[in-house]
Structures are given as C-alpha cells and as structure tokens.
Amino acid sequence: MSATTNASSEVPSASAVWLKRLLGCGIGAVLIVLLFAALDWTGTDYAYLAAYTVVQFILLATAWNILGGYAGYVNFGTAAFFAIGCYTTVFCYKAFQLPLLATLPISAVLAGLVGLGTGYLTLRLRGVFFSICTLAMAVVLQTLVTNWNYVGGSRGAYILRPESVPLFGSYSRFLFAIMLAMAIGSVLLARHIERTWLGRGLAAIRDEELAAESSGVPALRLKLIATSLSGALMGLAGTPFPYFITYVDPTTAFSLNIAVNTIAMPLIGGTATWLGPVVGALLLGIIQQWVTVTISSSLNLMIVGVLLVLFVAVAPNGMVGFVQGLRRRKA
C-alpha cells in the first residue's frame, strides 16, 4: 500500500517502479503460502470453507465498490448477479457436465451482459431508480429460476463435486484457491481502475454528474462499463458456490443476506479506495464466521444491519477514511 501511494505522488524511474512491483508480488506470494500453511495447520476442511466465505465477500465487496464506491450508484441486486453465476454452473453441469474452470468465463459474460442491460435501461435516470430496479431485477430473475424446472425450480438442484483435485488436494482447498485467485484479481483490477481514466471519470460522475458530463466525461458509457465489470465479477463470485454447498435452491442463491453484506462491507471499510472493501470484508466476514459458530446465524445478520446503519450515519467514509482523517490531523 505505502509503496504505491509514494509512486503516485512523485515520478520515479521505470526500473524503480518495476522493482517495487516485483517486491509486491514477492510479498504477496509469501503471504499466500503462509495463508495456505496456516489453514493446513488447522487440519480441518472447515477452515478452508470458512476462509472461502470470507474471501468470497472480498470479491463481492470489491465488485460492488467498482460501481457503488467509485461512481456512487447503489446496486441492491448483488444477489441477482451472484445467482446468475450459481445457475450458470448448475445449467452447465446438467447440460454438458462442464467443469468449474470452464464455467467461469461463461458466467462472467452472462452476468456482465445482464449488468449492461439493466444499466442501459435505468442508468439514464436518477440513481435512486437504478437502485430500485436492481432490487426489482433480483425478484424477476428469482421468479424465472423458480419456474425453470430444468435447473431444479423451487426444489433446488444437487451438484456432485469431485473428491479431490490433482495439485490441490481436497476439493475445498481447490475452491478456496480459485476464490482467492479471483479475489486478488478483482482487487488488482479495482486498483487499476482507480488510477486510470475510468476511475477518474467515475469519480467525477460521483461528485457532480451534470458538471462531469458538460466537461466531456462520457457519463453513460463509463457507468455502463462499470456496471458490466461489477456484474461480471459478482457472477464470478457465484459460480463456484454450487460446488461449495453442493445444493442450491433459489432462496439460497438469491438470498438478501448476500446483498446486505456486499453493501455493508465497502461502506464500513470505506468506499473511496480499493482497500476499503477488503478491510470491510475481512472484518465483517471474520466477525460473522465467529458469531455463526459461537452464537447464532440470525444474530449475525442483526450485527451487519446495525453496523451498516452506524457506519453510514457516523463514519460515512468508513474505516479507511476514518484512519486517514486521524493521520491527517496528526500531520
């Protein structure tokens, strides 16, 4: 983090930039190896499943933030995109016995297209209408899936997962590795967006859309790109999910809990930078894993709701913004 903030303030030589990147990659690789070692050390599959859930939320929160945080458009329909991923898996599994890795690109494209379509219909209106429409879309899609018998309808569908995967060992370990790779990819993508024309354009839209548009920012096009990217990443997050729980029904796939968590995490962490959703997802994800095990699972939804309301009311810039504010005051 600190290495990259320095890079943007002054202009270092090209070789220095590459050195820093290499160093970053090295540290990242060591951390990943340590993470796997720690999870192996616990000796249970459960550790991987818990870690999978947390990392899945990093991916979802980062995906949401590309549209919500950078452009200021609230997407309540995370569950819809997530479910598109889930049901692409179910369909591909039933129809072609397609393995997970081959399903991923299909889900991404489908979810991205749905994002594009929804955006095209509603992004020309005020932001509120987009938000309400994303909620609406989730219900329409849920109705469609509930009535679509091929993928199980309201009864749901079972997925048989392979016992083990070469190189990875247990299937849970494999799922976790895939999810981790996608989450890291999404964070890198978000960081890249933040620093390029796309991120700057979106930030201009967030601050004052009319002014941005009149000074030449192609608002609709940027918003559509952001919606499609965000949707595609959410679709990716849902794709391994049927393998993860081995049984999906519409209620689970379209669960509003996914939507509320995905919104709460970036808002609690901070929406302005790529770091916010990661911090929020790690914090909320770990708290929830802990509460689910020790107390009850409906209580942890209450915690998410209360934290969300508290943070948006009291610390609208999230934890990252709060810490930055403290630092600035000190300096």
Added chain:
Amino acid sequence: MDITWDLFVNALLSGLLLGGFYAATAVGITIAFGMLDIANIAHPAFMMLGAFLAYYFNTWLGVDPLIVTLVVMPFAFLLGRCVYKLYYQAFERRSDESLQGLAFFFGVLFIVEVGLLLVFGVDYRFVTAPYIGPSIGMGPISVPMRMVVPLLVGVGLVISVQVFLSRTFMGRAILAVAQDREALRLVGVDPIWIKEIAFGIALATAVAAGALLIIIQPVEPSVGRDFIGRVFAICVLGGMTSLGGTVLASAIVGVAESFTSTFAGPSWAPAVSFGLLIITLAIRPSGIFGR
C-alpha cells in the same frame, strides 16, 4: 387452460380488491418518495412491524387487528418523526442522501426484519376476526370478506390522506414541500419540520397497511420484501406525487397480478410488479400521470 367468463370476472374482481389494499401500502411511499424525495426502502419492513403488532395484540388480548392499528398508528407517527430526524441529521443536511441514505434505509430494513425474526421466528402467523372466513357470493362470483375489508379500509385511508393534504394547512404545506422547499422557507414555515410530520404520516400508513396484510394472508417477517418493488412500482407508475395516480396504479398492478396468478400460476405473480416497474422506467419514467 380454458379462459371462461367466470374465471375472467373472478380474476378481475379479486385484482381490483387487491388493488385497494395495494393503494394502502403505496400511500406512504407516494408521500415519502414522491413528495419528500426520501427513498424509504424500509417502508415494507415497517408494514411487517404493523402486521406483527396486530398479530401480537390479536392473539394476546383478542383485539380486532384494525383497532390495534388505530392505537398503534400514533406511535408509528412518532417513530417516523424520529427516523426522519435521524435521517436528516445524518444525511440530508450534508446532502449525502443518495448513496449513504439508501444504504441507511437498507440497513433499517434489515434491522426491523431480523428483529421480527428473532422475536417471532420464521413461522407464518395469522389473526382472527369475524370477517376472516366468510365470503359474499353472487351466483358464480364469490368475494371473500377478508379481501373486502382491506379494500374498504385502504380506500378510506387514501381518501383521508387526500382530504388532509388538500384541506388542511399542514397538508398543503406538505404538498408545497414537494414542489419548492425554499419558497416554503420564505413564507416562514420550516420545511424540515413539515417533512418530519409528513414522514411520520407515511410511516403510520405503513403500519396500517401491515395490519391489512395480515388480515389478507398469513405473514412471516420476510414477506415484506415482495412489497419493496411493488410499492415503488405503484408509486412510479402513478406519477410519483399524485394520490389519484397511486390508486389507479394500484388497481393496475392488482389486476395484472391477479390475472397472472389465475392464468399463468401464482409462482409468476411476484415478477409482475417488478416487470411493470422496469418497463415504466424504460419507456415512460414520469408514469401515467406525470408531466
């Protein structure tokens, strides 16, 4: 399936009855979202609160759910004023209402829903009252009383709100807030105070609509989610600010849903209002009555 005349008339009639009830659910959103520009997506959650309060006092003391509602409405009014005050202090004052405000109401929706879940559990709950059960029949057409009562109460509620808005000083001030906040300040009325009152009224109607809902059907805490899209669809379709438009839009949505469940199956009904909403926004965002 044969589309017989009886089936058609029955579907139309139950759609209109349903529409009367939907009008009651959407009045509050027309005030909050249409007039005050507050996207209160927690509105249906407060409906569920009303429904469960009606359930609680009905099973505990045997009071008629409608009487419970009359008693609860003033409290809901106060609660609404508090919620608006909080919303104003935290968001509207900083003009942060778009992103943060929406997230705020989403959080409130969740807190109310999970709260009800923790207290009442996931079972379907219902109320008992003399008019739940019997129906009035005329030949092949039969109308259940548990649909007629919500229609009458719903329409009564809309008419009283309309009379209040057009006849009283406070009501006209609310309409004025919807048009021009600053002008209201110029004539010496505090728009924030007016909005607070209006939001309280909106919440009171939500609680009443909840009691009507539990008269119509058994209820569990997450049933409210089906109403999020429905109330906003009605509000947008009706042109946002006109109660007359809201009533007509409610009737349209009610009839459309009723026909869908009769001729395509009840499992398709939830998509109807959302479909209507998306189509309206895509083709004519100003609604039927919009300018």
